[in-house]
Structure formats: structure tokens, C-alpha cells
Amino acid sequence: xxxxxxxxxxxxxxxxxxxxxxxxxxxxxxxxxxxxxxxxxxxxxxxxxxxxxxxxxxxxxxxxxxxxxxxxxxxxxxxxxxxxxxxxxxxxxxxxxxxxxxxxxxxxxxxxxxxxxxxxxxxxxxxxxxxxxxxxxxxxxxxxxxxxxxxxxxxxxxxxxxxxxxxxxxxxxxxxxxxxxxxxxxxxxxxxxxxxxxxxxxxxxxxxxxxxxxxxxxxxxxxxxxxxxxxxxxxxxxxxxxxxxxxxxxxxxxxxxxxxxxxxxxxxxxxxxxxxxxxxxxxxxxxxxxxxxxxxxxxxxxxxxxxxxxxxxxxxxxxxxxxxxxxxxxxxxxxxxxxxxxxxxxxxxxxxxxxxx
Amino acid sequence: xxxxxxxxxxxxxxxxxxxxxxxxxxxxxxxxxxxxxxxxxxxxxxxxxxxxxxxxxxxxxxxxxxxxxxxxxxxxxxxxxxxxxxxxxxxxxxxxxxxxxxxxxxxxxxxxxxxxxxxxxxxxxxxxxxxxxxxxxxxxxxxxxxxxxxxxxxxxxxxxxxxxxxxxxxxxxxxxxxxxxxxxxxxxxxxxxxxxxxxxxxxxxxxxxxxxxxxxxxxxxxxxxxxxxxxxxxxxxxxxxxxxxxxxxxxxxxxxxxxxxxxxxxxxxxxxxxxxxxxxxxxxxxxxxxxxxxxxxxxxxxxxxxxxxxxxxxxxxxxxxxxxxxxxxxxxxxxxxxxxxxxxxxxxxxxxxxxxxxxxxxxxxxxxxxxxxxxxxxxxxxxxxxxxxxxxxxxxxxxxxxxxxxxxxxxxxxxxxxxxxx
Numbered sequence: 166x167x168x169x170x171x172x173x174x175x176x177x178x179x180x181x182x183x184x185x186x187x188x189x190x191x192x193x194x195x196x197x198x199x200x201x202x203x204x205x206x207x208x209x210x211x212x213x214x215x216x217x218x219x220x221x222x223x224x225x226x227x228x229x230x231x232x233x234x235x236x237x238x239x240x241x242x243x244x245x246x247x248x249x250x251x252x253x254x255x256x257x258x259x260x261x262x263x264x265x266x267x268x269x270x271x272x273x274x275x276x277x278x279x280x281x282x283x284x285x286x287x288x289x290x291x292x293x294x295x296x297x298x299x300x301x302x303x304x305x306x307x308x309x310x311x312x313x314x315x316x317x318x319x320x321x322x323x324x325x326x327x328x329x330x331x332x333x334x335x336x337x338x339x340x341x342x343x344x345x346x347x348x349x350x351x352x353x354x355x356x357x358x359x360x361x362x363x364x365x366x367x368x369x370x371x372x373x374x375x376x377x378x379x380x381x382x383x384x385x386x387x388x389x390x391x392x393x394x395x396x397x398x399x400x401x402x403x404x405x406x407x408x409x410x411x412x413x414x415x416x417x418x419x420x421x422x423x424x425x426x427x428x429x430x431x432x433x434x435x436x437x438x439x440x441x442x443x444x445x446x447x448x449x450x451x452x453x454x455x456x457x458x459x460x461x462x463x464x465x466x467x468x469x470x471x472x473x474x475x476x477x478x479x480x481x482x483x484x485x486x487x488x489x490x491x492x493x494x495x496x497x498x499x500x501x502x503x504x505x506x507x508x509x510x511x512x513x514x515x516x517x518x519x520x521x522x
Numbered sequence: 523x524x525x526x527x528x529x530x531x532x533x534x535x536x537x538x539x540x541x542x543x544x545x546x547x548x549x550x551x552x553x554x555x556x557x558x559x560x561x562x563x564x565x566x567x568x569x570x571x572x573x574x575x576x577x578x579x580x581x582x583x584x585x586x587x588x589x590x591x592x593x594x595x596x597x598x599x600x601x602x603x604x605x606x607x608x609x610x611x612x613x614x615x616x617x618x619x620x621x622x623x624x625x626x627x628x629x630x631x632x633x634x635x636x637x638x639x640x641x642x643x644x645x646x647x648x649x650x651x652x653x654x655x656x657x658x659x660x661x662x663x664x665x666x667x668x669x670x671x672x673x674x675x676x677x678x679x680x681x682x683x684x685x686x687x688x689x690x691x692x693x694x695x696x697x698x699x700x701x702x703x704x705x706x707x708x709x710x711x712x713x714x715x716x717x718x719x720x721x722x723x724x725x726x727x728x729x730x731x732x733x734x735x736x737x738x739x740x741x742x743x744x745x746x747x748x749x750x751x752x753x754x755x756x757x758x759x760x761x762x763x764x765x766x767x768x769x770x771x772x773x774x775x776x777x778x779x780x781x782x783x784x785x786x787x788x789x790x791x792x793x794x795x796x797x798x799x800x801x802x803x804x805x806x807x808x809x810x811x812x813x814x815x816x817x818x819x820x821x822x823x824x825x826x827x828x829x830x831x832x833x834x835x836x837x838x839x840x841x842x843x844x845x846x847x848x849x850x851x852x853x854x855x856x857x858x859x860x861x862x863x864x865x866x867x868x869x870x871x872x873x874x875x876x877x878x879x880x881x882x883x884x885x886x887x888x889x890x891x892x893x894x895x896x897x898x899x900x901x902x903x904x905x906x907x908x909x910x911x912x913x914x915x916x917x918x919x920x921x922x923x924x925x926x927x928x929x930x931x932x933x934x935x936x937x938x939x940x941x942x943x944x
Contacts, residue, residue, distance in 0.1 A: 269530035276538055288538060291531070292545035300556045307531040309558040 183210060184221035187230055192221050195237060202240035204279040225277035232274040235267075239283055261290040265306055268294070532560045536567075544570045548577055552598065566601055570608040575615060588615045596621060599628050610638035618647040627652045634658065635680075640665035646690065654678075664689055671695050677702025687712040697722070716758060736762050738793070739773045746778045747809075752787035769797040771828060776805060783812040784832070791815055795824035798831075810836040811874075817847040820889040823858065829892070834870045841877045842896075846911065848884040862891045871931075875900040882911040885921040894928045903932035909940040 181197035183206065200206045200215075206222060209215055215222035224233065242248070242256050261268065268287055275283040295303055304311055532539075543551040543565055551565045578590035591613060609629045616622065618641070629637070630652040637659060641647045648668040659678045663685040670691070681703040687710070691699070700709060701722040709726060711719075714733035721729070722742040731738070732752040736759055740746065771794045775781070786794075813832060819825050833839060878896055883889060896906070908925070910918050918941065925937060 266530055269534060272538055273534055276535060284538065284541065288541040289545050292542050295542070295554070296546050296550050300553065303554075303557055308529050309532065309561070310529065312559045313556070313562070 183215040184218050185215065185233070186221035186223050187228060187233060188224070188226040189229070191230060192218060193230075193233070194218075196241075199237055199241045199244055202244045202280070203236070204281075206278065225274075227270075227277040228274040229270075231267075232270055235271055236275060236278065236280065236283065240280075243282070257286050261286060265291070265294055269307075529558075532558070536564075539564055540568055540570075543568050544572075548573060548598070549594075563603065567604040568602075569605055571598075571602075571606060572608070572610045574610075574612045577613075578615075584615060588617075591615060592619070592621045595625060599625060606632040606634050608636040608638075609634055610636070612638070612640040614642045616641050617644045622647065623650045623652075626650055630656045636661040638663040639667065641667075646688075663687075669695070669699075671699060675702070677704070679704065681706055683708045685710040685712075689714075693717060716756075732787075734759055735793075737766075737773075738770075740775075740777055743778060745780055747780055748783040748785075749778070749781065750785040750787075751790050753789040753793050755789045755792075763793070763796050766796055770794050771798045771831065775832075779805060779807065780809055781807050782809045784810060785812075785814045787816045789817070791818045791825045791828050792822070794828045795822065798824060798828060805835065807832075807836045808838060811838060811840040813839060813841075814843040816845045818844055820846055820848040820884070820886050820892065823888070826888050826892065827861075830895075833872065837872070838874045839872055840874050841879075842875065843879040843881075845881040846883055846889060848886045848889060848911075859887060859891060862895065870899060872896075872900045873902055876902055876904045878903065878906040880907070881909040883908050883921070884911045884914050885917045885924075890921070890924050893925070897928045897930045897932075897935065899931060900935070901931045903930070903935040905936050905938060907938040907940060 182194050183197050183200045184192055184194055185200065185206070186192045197210070201210065205225070206215070209222040214220055228236070239260060243253060263271075268291055272284060272287040272291065275287060294306060298306075303309065534542075543554065548571065551568060554561045554565055555563065573591070573595055575587075575591070577594050578587050581587050581590075595611075606629055609625075611622075611625075622641075627650065634656050635658050637653070637656065638661075639647065639649075640663075643666070646666050646668050648670070649664065651672050654671055654675050656678070658680055660680050661683040662678070662681060663683075665687045667686075667688075668690045669686070677699070682705050684700070684703065684706060685708075686696075696711075696717070697720055700706065703723070704725065706723045706726055708728040708730075709721070709723065710730040711717075712730075712732040714735070717733060717735050718737040719731075719735060720737075720739040720741050724742055725745055726743045727745055727747045729740075729743070729746060729748070730750045732754075734754045734756055738751070738753075774794065775784075810832075813836070815829060818829060829844065833842070875896075878900075880893065883893075893906075893908070897903070908921075910921060914921075922939060925939070
């Protein structure tokens with residue numbers, strides 16, 4: 166053994182090492198003074214473990230090799246007694262710069278090794294990540310499932326201060342809740358919605374073709390009937406729905422006005438069409454909600470057909486309508502197709518119009 | 523990779539989640555209820571509650587903000603589930619109100635261990651009697667408060683830390699309160715007026731006093747480790763001092779053998795000098811390592827003697843910091859410098875003294891003799907820094923001339939004269 170060799174070996178021999186075994190079975194050798202910084206490892210050493218390769222200290226399952234190396238880096242720095250508080254703080258700040266997934270894992274690993282200062286440090290870092298962000302952002306960062314039911318989400322936000330924005334949100338949520346309830350009822354009478362949609366397309370067709378006085382007549386008579394029913398129901402329903410519908414109508418008026426200004430070449434057709442489309446659809450869904458039972462009584466013609474067939478008919482009608490409207494700007498087509506959807510208040514039109522609710 | 527989509531945060535143990543929530547402003551902690559099903563009520567079992575002015579959005583109207591904070595806290599407590607170990611309320615918007623009394627009643631039933639209250643500058647909050655029924659209280663901090671312990675109050679048997687600042691409490695009651703908390707380890711009293719205080723606290727380790735004290739006596743504090751006193755003077759108190767005959771040094775520092783750190787501000791040394799006979803005090807402070815004395819008047823022989831007495835009885839003194847407040851023009855008669863040569867012989871070496879910092883040095887005779895004394899009696903001295911007083915401009919050269927003559931017991935001592943050119 167040369168002098169150089171012995172010089173290299175000597176410092177190594179003076180340092181004590183401990184053996185650590187991870188959950189995946191791999192065994193690692195670590196300087197004792199560094200590892201002792203972790204209370205868990207310290208305890209294990211005192212009870213005799215870790216002194217040789219055959220008796221390694223089994224680390225808790227939450228500690229995997231990459232986390233262990235991070236923790237050892239932390240321990241290696243902090244176990245040196247001569248460091249100033251400033252140095253330690255600056256090291257800590259750099260140390261916690263990592264993605265949140267690793268932060269969570271590191272917190273978990275440090276906790277299982279009872280390394281409280283590191284747990285505090287990572288918890289603070291995680292708190293900083295959460296602070297000031299919206300729920301959506303937080304869910305995205307931490308991959309939290311968005312599994313609160315619609316109802317739960319719509320419960321008036323408890324406990325936050327009386328922010329006027331929160332109050333407005335609560336009001337909107339109350340309105341939305343009403344609509345949800347209506348939708349619940351609609352689910353049972355899905356037929357009616359289809360029916361409503363179909364009617365709107367039929368109206369379109371009749372308007373375009375200017376024919377079928379009978380159908381029109383029957384439709385209008387039906388509509389008249391519905392109107393009467395609507396009036397009655399309006400008296401009994403709570404003010405919220407009327408306010409929502411009136412709001413919707415207001416919004417639509419605004420939207421159609423915007424549409425006007427946006428579309429350079431619209432025919433009178435277009436405006437009237439969209440008006441009709443929107444209004445009848447809206448009023449119809451509300452109507453459908455309100456007068457669900459009466460629908461059964463009134464329309465025996467259409468409701469006898471089973472829903473599957475109805476859908477098929479709807480689709481065919483849709484296609485036909487689209488073909489008819491093929492010379493219109495695409496925007497109009499979108500409105501049409503959106504008109505088939507069962508979402509009364511959600512009208513998003515992308516493109517130059519950029520109409521949004 | 524499936525891993526990327528797993529929810530790592532919610533899997534953390536509840537204790538860590540609580541730690542994280544505690545490190546968030548309480549508003550944000552409550553907002554986590556909307557994140558997901560598992561998070562709906564994680565905030566509601568927090569045990570450390572810290573409310574402050576951030577708990578309500580700021581508005582210009584004080585009344586509105588006050589309302590909001592009150593609403594927030596009331597609803598929070600109503601929805602809270604589980605024990606509450608810490609309740610801290612610091613708000614400049616809140617004044618005394620029945621809401622606060624109700625919160626405290628609620629808290630007192632929840633096994634609270636730490637209570638911190640700091641309210642606004644207006645009408646001082648009067649602590650309701652339920653505060654005194656918090657049996658497990660370990661830490662109590664009150665600012666701008668009226669305390670009136672009920673007659674049957676037996677004390678906080680678990681209290682370790684007491685901090686009263688600007689608190690109105692009948693003088694007898696404050697002594698009773700202190701002595702009825704057997705486990706008390708840290709006591710801080712600030713901004714008290716004309717208080718005569720005798721401290722009896724067998725487990726007390728840390729004492730911080732600041733205010734106008736007529737009389738201070740540490741009657742039973744054998745375990746005291748650190749003392750910091752700032753004594754303000756009023757005419758009232760000065761008169762009282764003149765008439766006093768007891769030896770303040772013994773009264774205050776007579777029973778603290780374990781003392782490690784002593785800090786005295788403003789009139790502290792003056793206070794200690796009263797009634798002090800020129801004899802060596804029987805007690806030796808074996809553990810006293812750090813002494814900081816501010817505004818020591820080197821014109822006054824008695825104060826100088828107090829400082830010397832302290833130093834000479836602290837064989838293990840490591841660091842000394844003294845700021846002077848001497849008036850060079852006031853010296854009309856030649857001071858009696860004889861005692862310097864007589865009293866303090868070489869057997870009182872300060873073998874551990876390494877750093878000395880002297881500020882506001884005016885260069886009055888006693889001061890220079892003091893510096894000479896220090897240099898001659900500290901064989902391990904490493905650095906002595908001297909900052910002359912701003913008011914002394916011409917005397918600096920004389921100071922330096924004297925300094926250069928002084929013999930140094932320590933070969934490695936360096937004297938740093940901090941001179942900022944005008």
C-alpha cells in the first residue's frame with residue numbers, strides 16, 4: 166500500500182457509515198453524522214441497527230431513493246454546526262424550488278423520518294403554492310379531483326367575508342340551482358326537450374318555406390295554448406325564473422344586436438331567424454319545465470313516438486336544416502346547431518363575432 | 523404515466539395538512555373547502571387559529587371592515603369542529619364588543635392552550651371572566667386590555683409564557699397572578715405605570731420588563747437565566763428613588779445565581795446604584811456571559827461602581843456592551859479616581875472576556891479609567907471597539923492619546939476606534 170493510498174483510506178476509515186435500506190430493497194451507505202440528523206435514523210442507530218450491510222436500517226415506505234438523496238442533501242448541509250442563520254435560510258429557499266409533486270413526496274418522506282425542520286420548510290412552500298390561487302388553479306396543480314357534486318358546489322359559499330362579488334356569485338348560483346332543479350324534472354320528460362328543439366327547427370323551416378299553414382297554424386295554436394298555459398304558470402312560479410328568463414331574453418336581445426353589428430351581410434332572415442331561434446328555444450325550455458305535465462295532455466301526436474325514433478327524426482331534420490342554410494355564413498349554422506343543445510343560457514359563438522355570455 | 527395524475531396532496535397525513543393550512547392566511551385555508559370532496563372540511567379541524575386584519579377585504583370604511591371581520595370569525599367558529607389549541611386575534615379594527623366576549627367563551631370551552639389578543643387603540647378591551655377559566659392555558663399574550671381576575675381565581679396552573687403589554691390590572695393582582703402560575707417560565711411586562719413589583723416565580727427563566735417601575739424586587743426567582751429591563755423615569759419615581767434606603771442591587775440581582783444574560787436600558791444602572799453600599803456583593807454570577815448596559819452615566823460614581831460590581835462578580839463574562847450617556851461639560855469638580863487604584867486588584871481577572879463594545883463614549887475621566895481597567899484585566903480579549911459620542915469632537919484626540927498609553931493584558935487584543943469624519 167503506497168502512502169497515497171493510505172492517505173486516501175484514512176479519512177474514510179475515521180468516518181462512520183450507516184447502511185440504509187429502502188422499500189425497493191436497495192441498500193445505501195451514508196455517512197453517519199449526516200444520517201443522524203434524522204431522528205428516525207438516530208433512534209434506529211441507538212437500538213443497534215444500521216452498523217453493517219447485513220443489518221441495514223429499513224426506511225419507511227414513503228422514502229424512495231430520489232427523496233432520500235434530497236433529504237440527505239438537506240441533512241448534509243444543516244448538520245454542519247458552523248453555518249450562520251443567513252446561510253441556512255438561503256440554502257432552504259433554494260432547496261424547496263421544485264415541482265409540487267416532488268414537494269408533496271418530500272414532505273411525506275421527511276415526516277416519516279420525523280425530520281421536523283424539513284417538514285416545516287416544505288409545508289411552508291406548499292402553503293405558498295396554495296395561497297392566493299383560485300380553486301381551479303389549485304386543483305390543476307395538485308391534480309385534485311373536481312368531485313364536488315353540482316349541488317355541493319352551488320351551496321352558498323360559506324364562511325367567506327361579505328364580498329359583493331361573493332354575494333353576486335351566490336345569487337347567480339341560486340338562479341342556477343333553480344335551473345338545475347328544472348333540468349332534473351326535464352330529465353324525466355326528456356321527450357319534451359326534444360320536442361321543443363324540433364319545434365324550433367320546424368319553425369325555421371316554415372318560416373323559410375313560408376308554407377304549411379296547417380302545420381304553422383297547428384303550431385301556432387299549440388303555441389297559443391302554450392302561451393296561455395305559460396301565463397298561468399307565470400303567476401304561480403317564483404319570480405326567479407321569470408327574472409332569469411327576462412334576463413336571458415335581455416341578453417339575447419343584446420346578443421342579436423351584437424350579431425347584427427358583426428355580420429356585414431345578414432339578411433333579414435338571419436336576424437329574425439336568430440331571434441326566433443333563441444326566443445322560442447328559451448321560452449320553450451322554460452315552458453317545458455313549467456308545463457311539463459300539460460305537455461302530455463296537449464300533444465298526443467308527437468309524444469306517442471318513442472324517444473329513440475324522435476332523436477333520429479331530430480337528426481334528419483337537423484341535416485335538412487343545415488343543407489338549407491348552406492349559403493348562410495357559417496356563424497349562422499353554428500347558432501343553429503347550438504340551438505339544438507339543451508343549454509338555454511350558454512351561447513358561445515367563436516370567431517369574429519366573439520359573442521359570449 | 524399514471525403517477526402524474528394522482529392526487530399527492532390529499533394523501534399526506536392529517537398532521538401535515540394541518541401544518542400547511544396553518545401556514546396559510548386563514549381566509550385561504552377556508553377556501554380549500556371548495557377544492558374537492560376530501561377537502562370540504564379539512565379546514566374545520568384546524569387547531570391553530572390566527573385571525574388578523576387580513577381576514578377581511580380592506581375597505582375604507584372602518585365600520586364595514588369591522589363588521590366583516592366579526593362575521594367571518596363568528597361563522598368560522600360556528601362551523602369549526604374539534605379542539606382549538608391556539609386562538610390569536612390581532613386586529614386594529616376591532617374594539618371591545620360582545621362578539622369578542624362570546625368568542626372567548628366559546629374558546630374557553632375548547633381546551634385552548636394559547637391565547638393572543640391584540641385589539642385596536644380605542645376603548646381597551648376588558649377581558650371577560652371566562653378567560654380565567656381556561657384551565658389548560660400555556661401561553662397568554664394580551665395587548666391593550668383590562669384584566670380583573672375574579673376573587674376566586676386560583677391561577678393558571680399550566681401557564682408557561684405570560685406577556686402583558688399595556689394592560690390595566692390592579693397592582694396587587696399582578697403580583698398574585700404571577701405567583702399563582704407555578705410553571706411560569708417567561709414573563710414580559712411592558713408599559714406599566716408606576717408599578718411596584720415583586721416577582722415570585724420559582725420556575726421563571728426569562729424576564730423582560732419595560733415601563734415605569736417604582737420598585738423592582740426579584741424575591742423568588744432562582745432559575746432566572748435572562749433579564750432585560752428598561753426603566754423609564756418620571757419625577758415621581760425619581761423622588762421615590764431619593765427617599766429609598768434599601769439596596770436595589772441586592773433586591774434585584776441578589777437572588778439570580780443562574781443568570782446568563784443581563785440587559786439594562788435607560789435608567790437601569792441608576793436604579794441599581796441607589797442604596798448600594800460600596801462593598802462587594804456576596805453573590806457571584808458564574809454563568810453570566812453577556813452584559814449589555816445602555817445609557818450608563820460615567821459622571822456618577824455610583825453607577826460606575828454598579829457596573830464594576832457586576833463585571834467583577836462575573837468570572838465567566840464573554841461579551842460586554844456598554845453605551846454611555848455622560849455629560850462632559852457637567853464635570854465641575856475633579857472626580858474621585860482613587861478607588862480605581864485601591865479597590866480592584868489583579869485577582870479579578872476576566873479570563874473569558876473576548877469582546878467589548880463601547881458606544882457613545884464621552885471620554886470623561888471615569889470612563890477612561892474604566893477602559894484602562896478592562897484592558898488590564900482581560901487576558902483573552904480579542905476586540906474592543908470604541909465609538910465616540912457624537913457630541914464629542916475635540917476630546918477625541920485626547921481619548922486616543924490616553925488609549926494608546928494603556929497596557930493590555932491580552933497580546934491579541936485589537937482596539938478599534940470608530941471615527942466618522944464630520
